[in-house]
Amino acid sequence: MSKKAIVSLLVLSMVAVACATDTTEEVAVEEEHDHSDESTLDEVLERGFLKCGISTGATGFSEQADDGSFGGFDVDFCYAVAAAVFGDYSKVEFKQLTSAERFTSLAAGEVDVLFRNTTWTQSRDTELGNDFGPTTYFDGQQLLGRKADGITESSTLADIDGLRVCTNAGTTTEKNITEGAGLAGATIELVTVEAFAEAVDKFIAGECDIITTDGSALVGRRAVNDALNDWVIFPTSPISKEPLGPTYRSNDSTWADVVNWTVYATIIADEYGVTSANVDSVDTDALPELGRLFGANDGELQTKMGLDAKAFYNVIKQVGNYDQIYSRNLNPLGLFREGGANDRWTNGGLIYAPPAR
Amino acid sequence: MNLDYKKSLAWLKENLFSSIPSSILTVVTIYFVLGFFRGLFGFAMASDKDWLSVLNNMQLYMVQAYPEEDFIRVWISVGLALVFAGMSIGLWKSTEESSLSDVFSKFLRVSLAFLFFTVVAPTFSSVTDNDGLIQTEESFPMDTRLQLLIPSAILVIVFFVLKNLNLNYKFNKSDLLCFYLAIPIVLLWIVKLPTIQLDSSNQRIIPDPLMPIADTTKIPWTIIFGLFLGFYFIGSRFKDSKNMKRTMSISWVLLPLFIFSWIFKKPEIDLPTILGQDIPIFIGIFLIGALTITFINNPVVEKYFSAYLGILIAITGISLFISIPILLKSALLLLVLFTIVIPAVSSSSKGKRNLIIVWGVSLFTLAVLIRGGSSDTQIIVQQQSIFGGFSLTWLLAIFGTYVSFPLGVLLALGRNSKLPIVRLVCTGIIELTRSVPYITWLFFASVTMAVFLPEGVNFELVVRVLMVTAFFSGAYFAENIRGGLQSIPKGQYEAADAIGMSPFQKTSLIVMPQALRAIIPTLVSSAITAFKDSSLVTIIGLIDFLTIGKVIIGTQSIPVNFVGHDRENLLFIAFFYWIFTFTLSRRSMKVEKRLGLGER
Known part of the structure; x- marks a missing residue:
């Protein structure tokens, strides 16, 4: 072959490669959009699914079942937001987050919203660049002890004088119990562990007399382990306030409205007793608030938020109202709404939603 | 028999009770070993343990949220690996034979172990009650023990007698391996396991009814085993074919890549991208490589070859930092690698033709793998x-070993290189990677790496972790291999030089084979470490095998309550890891034996 042939073949191959690069759409290289002026809602709609941050494992709140499916109180609210945005509750991608990485993950845009039993506090709201939605579960730190140690339901922090207390290291739980015991004048021996499950194991093994964490977790564990009802949860009013609810990036009120009103819609439906079973037979003329919420009169309230007119109808139909979500996930653990902070406001609880009009 | 008995008594006396200190040592050690097993069994059999929390969550353990309708892909992956294994066992069929007595002595050992465990298992185990007091309960009653003891004792006697009949039938060792593998498959069809069943009100039925193993488990395994046998026979037919063996070795290297990029992932392919992008790139790069191979001996080309190589390396270097398809980047890299070895290999026309075929095949494989790997998956999972x-x-x-091993070889050779720049860079990479803890690198991957990557390039967390893992274990491999390199006497290098070998030939034919052979034990322990260290990814939020058992299962409450059953799961995880690492180290010992390591 002559030199000419070599050169022409070489040129040909160069052209072939060049052709390819010209017609290329970016495949491996993801183009970074400038999201600064775009609401999370637009991002989520464009993507086609919601990214929801949940806990790696919290009994009753976020669990993964043996077939890999997700369930729980927090998980159901993720489903509810997806149902509101897409009309299909299953369009969620879950990211299981440890408590250390939840806020960085949210700030980095890896998740759109956190439903990760996160307590609403002043510093988290102001310093960390988060905004908090309506509280879905009012929790509070309590203690668990044994009747054998003379603990009763009416015991107070003063009664734990001289006992060994197990709790998670470096958490607000630890801070609360040390401060609380100090104020009550009780000297305690603090045993810190890495995870709450470990604290329970130590409690069962008799290495500590008291364990302390959020009341919801204590009730769940007592239901499983304590067949003889020897374990007592006290004091009746928790030693700390732990309002748990959705968290999203700050200064994005379009997205905040979507998340907040999804939660409110489940609460309003509960006030009217509308469940996923009877949502189709609701007389929207007799109950105008429900009519507005479920998309009657062209669903003006929803469409102005950037959602479908039937958005909240879908939430109730596919996921259920607040009471359904609560009882489905938390009643089996022995957590009931009646008489507690999570009861309807009409029954003296704190679950309250602004009117839909 | 009588003689045997006397012999063993003498052996005992000589080895275990030779002096007073050694007798004490023997007794104390036996006491502790027995104590350990008794404790373990007592823990496992206590009534507060729910072993179904392990059994019921097998799917979660294996694939987590992978959807059931795509399980066929998982089975194909497992099946392919076993089919390849069958083929390889056939191809490299052992010529060794063992007699029937050996087989029975193996069975005897297994039944003896069973007997031993039945005897040492404690009758009572301790359970902590709700007051924190330790209670003892009868967890392994005498009649259950007898029910197990009698059959196992009979088995021991039967196998002992059979073994001592000195039956002289010979079996091929590879055939025997297939027979052993058939045992668990047969057991799958016989054994009944307690299974969680829910009654009409969604409550768990206690005690858990015994059920045969689900069809969805045993049928795929049986089919896979059938295929395994089939390919074993095909393999043993071709056991003299060198080409088959070579193809098989390369297939093993490609198999994991293929599984993870095509089968497990179900990539989304659109035809325009393939036609408009992949095929032109493939043709173009292929032509450049083929032309270089064909005309390498042309005097004009030869003169400008080093300039051409330099330009190619420069282009490839630049291409890494601009946004072009990833296929083009990797094809360029491959082209550079090929161009470096071309002058050494292609001198005859036959060599050239072969090299063009090898070039085409490797480029095609690369294109296929990259297309699968860089496409989005169509499998919808509910998690990230x-x-x-x-x-x-x-x-x-797999990637900790597959990617980092070649990287380690390159780094080790680079560190020993005479070129100061290469040596400096390689030493720098090795020292930098080794002097920082693995966990720090994981945090680097999860948090900081985005800052280091070029603008617009964004990898998934798993990929970023794979990248740091490859470098981290690569650095360790490199140091091990360097140790091997230093163990080779200078005479070997000089002899290679004396017969006029090129540096490439010297390294690939003389130095590396000896160096690698010398360090097999360290390489295996590095691989085992990579396997175990993978569980550290849990701290950056990836859910690996360990995390499933430690965090997720212990919080399940719906539909079945497994809250607090994390200790059984930890024990199971330890056992599972042990099976894999133990098999690996046993295999490596066999390889060492075959290579005659430690005998020179």
Whole structure:
């Protein structure tokens, strides 16, 4: 072959490669959009699914079942937001987050919203660049002890004088119990562990007399382990306030409205007793608030938020109202709404939603 | 028999009770070993343990959220690996034979172990009650023990007699291996396991009814085993074919890549991208490579070859930092690698033709793998990554070894190189990677790496972790290999120089084979470490095998309550890891034996 042939073949191959690069759409290289002026809602709609941050494992709140499916109180609210945005509750991608990485993950845009039993506090709201939605579960730190140690339901922090207390290291739980015991004048021996499950194991093994964490977790564990009802949860009013609810990036009120009103819609439906079973037979003329919420009169309230007119109808139909979500996930653990902070406001609880009009 | 008995008594006396200190040592050690096993069994059999929390969550352990309708892909992956294994066992069929007595002595050992465990298992185990007091309960009653003792004792006697009949039938060792593998498959069809069943009000039925193993488990395994046998026979037919063996070795290297990029992932392919992008790139790069191979001996080309190589390396270097398809980047890299070795290999026309075929095949394989690997997956999982549980652990372990081993070889050679720049860079990479803890590198991957990557390039977390893992274990491999390199006497290098070998030939034919052979034990322990270290990814939020058992199962309350059953799961995880690492180290010992390591 002559030199000419070599050169022409070489040129040909160069052209072939060049052709390819010209017609290329970016495949491996993801183009970074400038999201600064775009609401999370637009991002989520464009993507086609919601990214929801949940806990790696919290009994009753976020669990993964043996077939890999997700369930729980927090998980159901993720489903509810997806149902509101897409009309299909299953369009969620879950990211299981440890408590250390939840806020960085949210700030980095890896998740759109956190439903990760996160307590609403002043510093988290102001310093960390988060905004908090309506509280879905009012929790509070309590203690668990044994009747054998003379603990009763009416015991107070003063009664734990001289006992060994197990709790998670470096958490607000630890801070609360040390401060609380100090104020009550009780000297305690603090045993810190890495995870709450470990604290329970130590409690069962008799290495500590008291364990302390959020009341919801204590009730769940007592239901499983304590067949003889020897374990007592006290004091009746928790030693700390732990309002748990959705968290999203700050200064994005379009997205905040979507998340907040999804939660409110489940609460309003509960006030009217509308469940996923009877949502189709609701007389929207007799109950105008429900009519507005479920998309009657062209669903003006929803469409102005950037959602479908039937958005909240879908939430109730596919996921259920607040009471359904609560009882489905938390009643089996022995957590009931009646008489507690999570009861309807009409029954003296704190679950309250602004009117839909 | 009588003689045997006397012999063993003498052996005991000589080895275990030779002096007073050694007798004490023997007794104390036996006491502790027995205590350990008794404690373990007591723990496992106590009534407050729910072993179904392990059994019921097998799917979660293996693939986490991988959807059931795509399970066929998982089975194909497992099946392919076993089919390849069958083929390889056939191809490299052992010529050794063992007699029937050997087989029975193996069975005897297994039944003796069973007997031993039945005897040492404690009758009572301790359970902590709700007051924190330790209670003892009868967890292994005498009649249950007898029910197990009698059959196992009979088995021991039967196998002992059979063994001592000195039956002289010979079996091929590879055939025997297939027979052993058939045992668990047969057991799958016989054994009944307690299974969780829910009654009409969604409550668990206690005690759990015994049920045969689900068809969805045993049928795929049986089919896979059938294929394994089939390919074993095909393999043993071709056991003299060198080409088949070579193809098989290369297939083993490609198999994990193929599984993870095509089968497990179900990539989304659109035809325009393939036609408009992949095929032109493939043709173009292929032509450049083929032309270089064909005209390498042309005097004009030869004169400008080093200039051409330099330009190619420069272009490739630049291409890494601009946004072009990833296929083009990797094809360029491959082109550079090929161009470096071309002058050494292609002198005859036959060599050239072969090299063009090899070039075409490797480029095609690269294109196929990259297309699968860089496309989005069509598998919809409810969580961030389709890799979770054991599939993630396995992914990290395989890539921790497959990618980092060649990298380690290159780094080690680079560190020993005479070129100062190469040596400096390689030493720098090795020292930098080794002097920082693995966990720090993981945090680097999860948090800081985005800052270091070029603008607009964005990898998934799993991929970023794979990248740091490759470098981290690569650095360790490099140091091990360097140790091997230094163990080779200078005479070997000089002899290679004396017969006029090129540096490439010297390294690939003389130095590396000896160096690698010398360090097999360290290489295996590095691989085992990579496998175990993969569980550290849990701290950056990836859910691996360990995390499933430690965090997720212990919080399940719906539909079955497994809250607090994390200790059984930890024990199971330890056992599972042990099976894999133990098999690996046993295999490596066999390889060492075959290579005659430690005998020179």
